[in-house]
Amino acid sequence: MRRYVPCLGWxxxxxxxxxxxxxxxxxxxxxxxxxxxxxxxxWKIPExxxxxxxxxxxxxxxxxxxxxxxxxxxxxxxxxxxFVLKVDWRFTREPVKMQRAVILPSGDQDGNKTEEVLDAGDxxxxxxxxxxxxxxxxxxxxxxxxxxxxxTDGNQPAEVRRACTPLVRADNPPGQWNTFEVTMRGxxxxxxxxxxxxxxxxQLPGVPAEGAIALQHHGDPIQFRxxxxxxxxx
Numbered sequence: 258m259r260r261y262v263p264c265l266g267w268x269x270x271x272x273x274x275x276x277x278x279x280x281x282x283x284x285x286x287x288x289x290x291x292x293x294x295x296x297x298x299x300w301k302i303p304e305x306x307x308x309x310x311x312x313x314x315x316x317x318x319x320x321x322x323x324x325x326x327x328x329x330x331x332x333x334x335x336x337x338x339x340f341v342l343k344v345d346w347r348f349t350r351e352p353v354k355m356q357r358a359v360i361l362p363s364g365d366q367d368g369n370k371t372e373e374v375l376d377a378g379d380x381x382x383x384x385x386x387x388x389x390x391x392x393x394x395x396x397x398x399x400x401x402x403x404x405x406x407x408x409t410d411g412n413q414p415a416e417v418r419r420a421c422t423p424l425v426r427a428d429n430p431p432g433q434w435n436t437f438e439v440t441m442r443g444x445x446x447x448x449x450x451x452x453x454x455x456x457x458x459x460q461l462p463g464v465p466a467e468g469a470i471a472l473q474h475h476g477d478p479i480q481f482r483x484x485x486x487x488x489x490x491x
Contacts (some may be wrong), residue, residue, distance in 0.1 A: 288343065288485040291333060291470075292317060301332045303474075316482040318349070321378070321475070329474035330383065337385070338467045339489035342439040346394055348377035349478045352431040360399035364408040364418035372398040377431035378477030381405070384441055386468020390461055392439060392448060394479070400426030401435070402448045402455035413462065420459035427453035434482075442489055 291299045294315035302310055303325035310319050310331050323329040352375035359367040376396040384390040389406030404421035407413055427450040429435050438449040444464050448456035472481055 286487070288341075288487045290485055292482070292484040294482065297331075299333055299335070301334055303327070303329050303331070313480075316480045317472070317484075318480050319472070319474070319478060321477045321479070323474055330471040331474075332383075332471040333469045336467050336469050337441075337486065337488065339442045339491060340440075341487045341489065342382075342437070342441070342470065343483065343485045344382065344437050344439075344481055345434050345483045346380070346437070346479060346481050347429075347434045348380075348396075348431050349480055350377045350431075352377040352396070355396075357397040360397070360403075360408075360422060362419065362422060363415065364422040374398060375431055378479060379475045380477060380479045381473040381475065382437070382439070383471035383473060384439070384446070384468070385465040385470075387465055388471075388473075390446075390464050391473065392437065392456075394435075394473075396428070396431065398426065399423055400450070400455065401428050402437070402450045404446065404456065404459065404461065407459075407461055417460055417462060421456065421461075423450075423455040424457060425453055425455060427451045427455055436483075440489075 295312070297310070297312065303323055304327070305325040307324040309323045310317065312318065354373055355376040356371040357374050357376065359370040359372050361367050374396050378396070380394040381391045382394070384392065391405050393403045393405045394401045400423045402423045408418050408421040410418070429451060435451055440447040444461050446456055446459045446461055
């Protein structure tokens with residue numbers, strides 16, 4: 258299947274310039290770049306990946322086909338406690354119409370109700386070294402930013418599951434860039450997507466106090482860029 262990428266090839270120099278500008282701005286705001294558009298030195302490339310996590314014209318380009326036998330996601334080498342994380346992402350697969358479940362504000366599925374969406378894939382960002390604390394990236398009606406491992410856990414209190422369900426669907430259409438701003442302090446998580454608050458100070462009971470961050474392998478092609486982090490005091 259062809260890659261659904263709006264602008265690759267001729268605009269490489271423009272992309273590189275924008276990445277450099279973003280790195281400078283991040284440093285001025287107290288952020289440190291986890292990806293400078295040039296290398297993956299801050300990340301652990303899965304053993305046996307065979308080049309599927311790669312850099313293409315200043316962005317991390319993943320085709321969803323890692324050949325690693327074990328862990329296929331891309332994890333940071335460093336662990337983090339409290340932080341603000343910024344990351345741009347976009348799907349690159351041509352979207353197709355699909356029926357996806359409707360999720361209520363409570364975090365419960367609305368019976369068997371579905372809604373037609375343009376679906377281009379699924380991915381996410383793991384926090385504190387665990388896939389349970391996953392900020393979901395997908396095309397479901399509820400929108401990206403939800404915390405799958407907590408929202409779908411029936412053993413969690415109702416208020417936890419509700420808080421881990423997006424307040425609004427703030428995703429841009431498939432193929433366009435989106436921006437997460439993720440704040441993790443203690444066991445509390447706040448997520449903004451494209452400037453809109455989607456997760457507001459949600460509690461993640463039992464989340465590790467420290468751990469690495471990962472870009473999730475889910476078998477779908479996706480790109481990431483402008484990954485920046487600022488450590489917060491304990």
